[in-house]
Every structure is written in structure tokens, then in C-alpha cells.
Amino acid sequence: MCLAIPAKVKKIEENMAVVDFGGVRKKISLGILSSVEEDDYVLVHAGFAIGKLEKTEAENTLKVLKELEEVAR
Amino acid sequence: MNKIITLSHGNGGRLMHELIETLRLKFSNKILNELSDAAELNIKEKKLTFSTDSYVVKPLFFPGGDIGKLAVFGTVNDISMRGGKPVFISLAFIIEEGFPIQQLEKIAHSIKQAAAKAKVLIVTGDIKVVEKGAADKIYINTAGIGAMDYSGSVGTKAKVDDVIIINGGIAEHGMAVLNAREKLGFTPSIRSDCRNLNFEVERCLKDSKNISVMRDPTRGGLATALNEIAHSSNVGIEIYEKDIPIKPSVKRLCDVLGFDPLYVANEGKFICFVNEKNAKKVKRAIGPQAAIIGRVTSVHKKEVYLKTKIGSTRILPMLETDQLPRIC
Amino acid sequence: MKLMEVCGTHTVNIARSGIKKLLPKEIELISGPGCPVCVTDQSDIDRAIEIVKIKDVIMTTFGDMMRVPGTKSSFMDAKRDGADIRIVYSCLDALNIACSNPAKRIVFMGVGFETTSPTIAATILEAKRQKIRNFFVLSNFKLIPPALVAIAKSDRVKVNGFVCPGHVSVIIGSAAYVEIAKRYKMPCVITGFDDIDIVKGIKRLVEQVKKGVSKVEIEYKRAVKKNGNAAARRILYSVFETADSDWRGLGRIKKSGLRFKKVYKDFDAEREFKVEIPKATSPKGCICGEVLQGIESPLDCKLFKKVCKPERPIGPCMVSSEGTCAAYYKYE
Numbered sequence: 148m149c150l151a152i153p154a155k156v157k158k159i160e161e162n163m164a165v166v167d168f169g170g171v172r173k174k175i176s177l178g179i180l181s182s183v184e185e186d187d188y189v190l191v192h193a194g195f196a197i198g199k200l201e202k203t204e205a206e207n208t209l210k211v212l213k214e215l216e217e218v219a220r
Numbered sequence: 221m222n223k224i225i226t227l228s229h230g231n232g233g234r235l236m237h238e239l240i241e242t243l244r245l246k247f248s249n250k251i252l253n254e255l256s257d258a259a260e261l262n263i264k265e266k267k268l269t270f271s272t273d274s275y276v277v278k279p280l281f282f283p284g285g286d287i288g289k290l291a292v293f294g295t296v297n298d299i300s301m302r303g304g305k306p307v308f309i310s311l312a313f314i315i316e317e318g319f320p321i322q323q324l325e326k327i328a329h330s331i332k333q334a335a336a337k338a339k340v341l342i343v344t345g346d347i348k349v350v351e352k353g354a355a356d357k358i359y360i361n362t363a364g365i366g367a368m369d370y371s372g373s374v375g376t377k378a379k380v381d382d383v384i385i386i387n388g389g390i391a392e393h394g395m396a397v398l399n400a401r402e403k404l405g406f407t408p409s410i411r412s413d414c415r416n417l418n419f420e421v422e423r424c425l426k427d428s429k430n431i432s433v434m435r436d437p438t439r440g441g442l443a444t445a446l447n448e449i450a451h452s453s454n455v456g457i458e459i460y461e462k463d464i465p466i467k468p469s470v471k472r473l474c475d476v477l478g479f480d481p482l483y484v485a486n487e488g489k490f491i492c493f494v495n496e497k498n499a500k501k502v503k504r505a506i507g508p509q510a511a512i513i514g515r516v517t518s519v520h521k522k523e524v525y526l527k528t529k530i531g532s533t534r535i536l537p538m539l540e541t542d543q544l545p546r547i548c
Numbered sequence: 549m550k551l552m553e554v555c556g557t558h559t560v561n562i563a564r565s566g567i568k569k570l571l572p573k574e575i576e577l578i579s580g581p582g583c584p585v586c587v588t589d590q591s592d593i594d595r596a597i598e599i600v601k602i603k604d605v606i607m608t609t610f611g612d613m614m615r616v617p618g619t620k621s622s623f624m625d626a627k628r629d630g631a632d633i634r635i636v637y638s639c640l641d642a643l644n645i646a647c648s649n650p651a652k653r654i655v656f657m658g659v660g661f662e663t664t665s666p667t668i669a670a671t672i673l674e675a676k677r678q679k680i681r682n683f684f685v686l687s688n689f690k691l692i693p694p695a696l697v698a699i700a701k702s703d704r705v706k707v708n709g710f711v712c713p714g715h716v717s718v719i720i721g722s723a724a725y726v727e728i729a730k731r732y733k734m735p736c737v738i739t740g741f742d743d744i745d746i747v748k749g750i751k752r753l754v755e756q757v758k759k760g761v762s763k764v765e766i767e768y769k770r771a772v773k774k775n776g777n778a779a780a781r782r783i784l785y786s787v788f789e790t791a792d793s794d795w796r797g798l799g800r801i802k803k804s805g806l807r808f809k810k811v812y813k814d815f816d817a818e819r820e821f822k823v824e825i826p827k828a829t830s831p832k833g834c835i836c837g838e839v840l841q842g843i844e845s846p847l848d849c850k851l852f853k854k855v856c857k858p859e860r861p862i863g864p865c866m867v868s869s870e871g872t873c874a875a876y877y878k879y880e
Contacts, residue, residue: 149557201771545637548583
């Protein structure tokens, strides 16, 4: 039911954070997730970080995406 | 001159003539400068291609293009898809009163650049101004004539066993316009792929004399264009999901908003159906971004099938309803 | 063996990737009430449509709701008739619209499960902090576990296990399903959305059924924890409290919805706008209720593909791109 996309937290400003979805960035709210730090991976739903993702798995996904980008070029 | 468009700019009087003159000077050429009711064209070739399209894009200016550039390249590309070499373009504006002249000039400038880039002449034109509220800012219609003077030609039907080639990543125009229009705030902004295809088509036709059919997958996206061809050619089409090129950033934006990129508009892409033995040559002629994405089959007539990444197949229908950003 | 996926995104991904066709014949996948758009009661849509007719109201909604038919019309129809209805990506966007239009009343059409409702609760807290008084929410939120219990208890629905929704579980945690597994003997596997996640989840569910055990397993460990996101739930239940709720097709389910707590009643759109709504009549011949419970397939419906199509949906399951009927229409 619920579209939630992994993203990497790049910059935290108070209750908001700029996150990177893998090529596109957007400012989202950290209003419902506690103790988020820069470089964490989060799941984003409707403009909010809803949960943290384990780093290794998320990094793998984004690494594959990056490789894909290089291949696509 | 007033800073905005008024009804007087379309009433046939002095202001209208001043406006026409401003625009004419921008696109100046011998035929347009005759300022007659119709352009006299001297075309040696017997066979012509002729196409028209109207442009109502919102917002008028978006990353990678604007309504003016789109209006020129859109028609240039339609002509190119039938193997015509675009030569002449007509240009008609419908403008809402109150429209800023500075923006009109910006659009006109972009039209001028686009026409120069595609090497076409704007030979006739028109301006209508309508009352406030009767139109939304500005609409443009262009028509274009192309000469069939390439050595190769493009047919109208796909043939069984044809290979399908696309010239690059999909969904860029639609996502760029959506991000700009809805102010979604994704950065860096996705750029529209809006560009002219005539020279790429020219290269393809040099390398292969017999291109079965070409199509630019604009509104409705790649999936809809493929369905149109499957229908009109009475063939089946099989597409390989893993081979369809898409920029990762565009794919990610599609994921975030719940869009299927196969149904998102393109403005600088074309699909080309060619005989298998010419496929490599044509692909090379288009350039490194080109990819073979599928083939024409004798089964599943009038249907498009997608081979999914995990090796299953499913039907790929036409666009049903416009996609909206969703959370589910 | 009948396995029910209770998440529209699972339904769509299963159809899109063609997983169903690759499964052994013995496994039948059926789609449950996992699409918030589909389960929103018709009268709740009718109420929203009546509200948009009021002068100086701006309705804000996720794009998902635009085509959902009420008794007479949808948001799309109302917009065509001149109502100010705007699609937002986040509830915070709706709050921003309220800030920049102080003379108007802004209503957010609140739909969704536990993944979405905390984001709306957080937005309401923000509205209160900023003392924004022209922002209201229609609370049509639904809770997943009570619906699963209703299906598990039902005599009509024969399901052997649940593929549980990954992103709802990010919030509610795997602990929320323990009662369903223990008391109702229903195997539960929470899974993610990649093709491989879904297939692995189905495999573990089949293993449970074959062994005759029923427990809660997580096949989406990178995101889902036992206790979920406690902070999100705290925010959710500071603004809302559980209440009985009407599910389209399923009827009233006890404590399966959310209503405003007294302290936040000023944000309750239902309280702010007293509207008369016509008595809802469900479309004749529509079997969305049965489809939502997995009793019947869209292919059993007389309206399917004939009268009921994505461009003019009759029942809710055809509306949402993740509705079971829409997924069948598009991919099967």
C-alpha cells in the first residue's frame, strides 16, 4: 500500500533533512523518526522519514544504482 | 510597446503589426519577408511530408526547454519520423491578453534558436489574442513540411522479426515538466530531453535503406507508442525490461512518485524498427546511447509483451489514464 | 494453498513482475484489503465532495484519491466543475498551502494505513505549534491488524497465511501480528517490495503452512524491527485515538480506524464542516467487497472490463493503480 523509497541523509537542519534518493535530492521531515544522523539511510514516505534502514543493505542498493549509472552512460 | 499583451495586439491594428514585425525580424528569411497571406514554396522534390501539432505545455519554461523549443522540435520530429527532411515550418500563436511581452520575446528567441539548430525556416505565421481567461497564457501551433530527399526511406508498418532500437533513456521530458509544474522540489532538476531528431534520422537512413517504421514516443510514453505500432502493423511486439535505457535519477524520481516510466512522455527519443541484419549498423549510426529493446513477433498480434527482469512476461497495455503522484 | 497479500504495492509488484505466473500451481495468491484508496468508504468520499463545494475551501489530497468514485462523483469530476482541489506529495505541502492562503480553509483528505497516518499527525502537531487555524483533516485512516483479524475470523474467507505489508510494519513492528499468528493460527511473513523479497517471503510462508506452524517472520529485516517505529506511534496516538471504522466492501470493523482526540478537535474537518451527505448506494453488480476479502477474483465480476474500466471505474478496486481489479486489468 505504501510507497516508501530508501534515501541517504545528506544534511540535517533542525527537524528537516536533505536526502538523496540516488541522483535526486529533496528536503523531507524527520518529524516522526528519532535519532537520525547524517549518512544514515532512511525510508521516505509522503515527505517523511518513516524508518531507518540497515546501512550495509542500503549501501549495496545505492552502490548497484551507482554502477548502473556508470553502465548507462 | 506595452509590457503585456492586450486585445489590441490581435485586432489587426498598429500594435498587432508592430508585434508581427518584431517576431518576423527574429525569424527573418526571404520567404517570410514577403509578408503575404501564404508562403510560396519552391520544392524540387515530388514527395513531401506534412505534419502539424499544437503545444499547450505548462509550465511554459521548464528545465531543458520551453514551449517555443518544443513547438519547433515537436513538428520537426514528427516529419522526421516519416523519413522527411524538415524544411519549412509555420508558426501560430494564440495568446491570452495580459501575457507579458518579455516572455513572448523569450519564447520567440528560443524558437529562433531551435529553428536554426534543426535547419528549418519559419515561412508563415499568425497571432491571435483572446480575452483574459479564454486561453491559458499562450498556445502555439506549428505545421511543417519535409522533403523526402534522403536516400533511404521509412515505411509505415513494422515487419515480423524486426528489431526495435531506441535512441536513449526514457521518461525525461514528462518527469522534468511534472517536477517543475507541481513544484515538487526535487534537485537537481530533471532536464527535459527536448531536442531535434532530424540529423539522427538522417544518419540512420544513410546506413539502412529500409527502416520499417519510426515513432517518437511523446504523450503516453514508450508503452503507448509500441501499442500504436503493434495495432497499425497487426504484429506482436516483445520488449525486454532490462534493456530499456533510463537515467538512474529519472528512474528514482519515478519510483518516489509511483510513476511507471514506460508511460511518461519523451520529447527527444525515437524508436526505430529495422530488419535484423541492419540493426547493428543503425544502432551504431544513432550513437552510443542507442539500445536494442525488443523485437517484432508473429504471435500475440496487436499486443505488446514485456519480458520482466525476473524472466516472466506480462502484457503492456496502452496508457489508460494520466499518471498522478501517489503515495500508495 | 491460498496466501493473501495485504498490501497494494505487493499486489502491483506481483502483477508487474509476473511472479504469479512463475509460482507452482499449488500456490494461489489472493489480494486482500491492502489499498487505502480501495477501502475508503463511499460515504467518506461523498462527505469530502460535499465539503469541496463550500466557498473558499481548498481540498488537498494525495493523487491516489482523485479518481475514486463516491456515490455520484469523484474529486476529478468536482475539479472539472470548478472546485479547488490540489494534489500534494506530502501533508506538509497542504499545511504550506494553508499558510499562504489565510483567507481560505484548507482540508486534507486523510487516507492511509499506519505508514501514512503518523505523517499526518506530525503535520497537525506542526499546525498547532505554528498556530495555523485554517487547516483541517478528514480522518479516514485505517488500521491493518484489526482487518487481518476480521479476515482470519471470517468463515467465508479461507486463507492459509498472510504476506504482511512491509512499510506498515516499519511503523507497527512485527509484534503487532503476534496475536494473529498465535490466536488465529495464521502464518504471517512481513516482506519487502523487490521481486526477490516477495518470492522469499512467499517461500517462508509456504514453509510455515507445510510444517503446520504459525508464527510471525520478517523477510524485510533491513527495515522492519520487532517494535517498529515507537516515536511515530507516539505522535500518532497523541493526536488520534482508535475508533470503529467502515471499510468499503468489508463493512464496520471494531477499533479499525482513527478519530481525533478532544485536544485536537479544532483540526477535525468533519466537525468544522457539517455537511449533509446523501445515503450511499453501492453500484449494482459490483463485487469489490468480495474481491477485497479474497472470496472472489475480479474475473468473477460481471462488470469487470465491460463496464468497469480504469478510465471510468465503478468500484474502488479499479481506481487505485494498486487496486486488485486495476492490477488484473493491466497485467493479466
